[in-house]
Amino acid sequence: MKNTLSKLEAIQEIVQHTIDNRQDQFDNRSETWQDSKKGEDFNCKTYELQDFIDYLDSAVESLNTFLEQQ
Secondary structure (H helix, E strand, C coil), X not given: CHHHXXXXXXXXXXXXXXXXXHHHHHXXXXXXXXXXXXXXXXXXXXXXXXXXXXXXXXXXXXXXXXXXXX
């Protein structure tokens, strides 16, 4: 189980790194692009990744709690 926890934490780091990179890419684009359909779609997908990392955080927290009770 601890191996599973380590893998989940590694995935969290990768996803967070991806979110940070996407946010930088978005911020470095023109305001016109940001307000365009492509910009909105890009930003929406970044938010979806954030939702995914929130689920990962919850899973890691639950697994930590489970392991502490063992």
